[in-house]
Amino acid sequence: MNVKENVQQILEHFHIEQFQHDLIDWFRTEQRDLPWRKNKDPYKIWVSEVMLQQTRVDTVIPYFYQFIEKFPTLDALADAKEEEVLKAWEGLGYYSRVRNLHAAVKEVKEKYGGRVPASKEQFSSLKGVGPYTTGAVLSIAYGIPEPAVDGNVMRVLSRIFYITDDIARASTRKKFEQIVSCIISHDDPSDFNQALMELGALVCTPKNPSCFLCPVQRHCRAFAEGVEAELPVKTKGKAPKHVAFRAIVLTNEEGKIRIEKRPSSGLLANLWQFPNDEHAPTPNEQAFIKEISERYHVVLRSIQRIGTFEHVFSHIVWHIEAYKGNALELQIDDETNKWVTVDELNQYAFPVIYQKIWQAYE
């Protein structure tokens, strides 16, 4: 059976207009008062959608306020230095999101005069703009009936239609996009898409869904069958790898701190960190002293242990043995290696794990 026939079959006996009405009516009275819902500024909607990728609403809210205050318009963000943009994102995670957003906004300023394109083709070609963000921004900001299928929507619809496809698989999202394309309200695509997500966040939750107060309970096949707790089907990923290494808060004779910029791709790209042996973990403290002395061209006689730190990423677990040490400085700064004062330290974006090490040092 091909995809279209499959979707046809799924939608058989489904009351589309009644569903739209029940869902949107609920959304209009029950939706949360969120900062990105104050207006339809495409730039602000876009920023919020990028921040919300894999990130909780409660976490995003303070970042959104601060980011918009700092970069109130698309042009303001386009004109900003990446250093400042990354700093505004510090602690939010998935930092390539904001580097892509920065690049995309620059492109919009140059090619489209600073106006976010309402064309699916043009908008979706921008860096960091995938199928979800395309649908979300075009529907919410411009009222264009495009599906915006995120984890909430897949969960809600897997229950409504009793769909048992594994939502961890990339291909499954396309099936849900087909379905949403068929059932989306053309009168109000914005409220429809947001309502589906809001329902997933407030009522049709991953655990213990509140079916008794669900506005679309009468449309839900999983509820009718009593299987809502079994859905959605989602296979789990593999266990993260463990990596152990050392890091050091290195001061010079002026009391300045040595920091270095991480590579421009990969984990925590372009963020700053303290000297470490992440890529070639040394077997003992003496070897670490030798390594740091040679790599940074400093005279380092002794180090003191600060403590052991663990940081869990989605795919890696870092175990860092942290030290402090004072060194005789023999090297000049460049773009990616600097001696900075304690005050200057807060201009640079650090991964959370290095913030923890700094706090322990102070």
Added chain:
DNA sequence: AATACGTGGCA
């Protein structure tokens, strides 16, 4: 298709 890519919250 499968994996890389962050973080903090919650049961």
Added chain:
DNA sequence: TTGCCAAGTAT
């Protein structure tokens, strides 16, 4: 405490 995330995208 350990697991599972939460409004995804790039490769």
